[in-house]
Amino acid sequence: MKVKELTKTKLKQFEKLLEKEKEETLKIIRDINTSQRKGVKNENGDLSSYSTHQADQGTDADSQEKEVYMLENQQEKLKEINQALKRIFEKSYGLCEMCGDLIEEGRLKIVPFATMCINCKTSEEEKKKRKR
Numbered sequence: 001m002k003v004k005e006l007t008k009t010k011l012k013q014f015e016k017l018l019e020k021e022k023e024e025t026l027k028i029i030r031d032i033n034t035s036q037r038k039g040v041k042n043e044n045g046d047l048s049s050y051s052t053h054q055a056d057q058g059t060d061a062d063s064q065e066k067e068v069y070m071l072e073n074q075q076e077k078l079k080e081i082n083q084a085l086k087r088i089f090e091k092s093y094g095l096c097e098m099c100g101d102l103i104e105e106g107r108l109k110i111v112p113f114a115t116m117c118i119n120c121k122t123s124e125e126e127k128k129k130r131k132r
Contacts, residue, residue: 004102006094015088017112022081025074032071036064077113084113096120 006014087093094103098120107114116124
């Protein structure tokens, strides 16, 4: 017989892991926001920050694009973390949303906001590849 839920102790451990992950993610988001604000401030008045060569301007634009991409990824990760914390509260954390089985603890330790077991996630990825 398969166990259909994690113990209270395990849920508490994963809650702590998710809270730590959330703090780290929020710090990254704050750092990116601070970096972007400094960049905007420099563009709005500090002549010493103006690039003198088109290649430098391209590098600056590329750097800003990477920051926006990183920010979007971190915001999505934060959303997934918050959803996982909600599942802990609802006692549905650790259950695969596809098959309903428990997600392996090893997977949850690596990706604590995972919503699918390895088998279902692999199957989903293969379907996506076939559609391309």
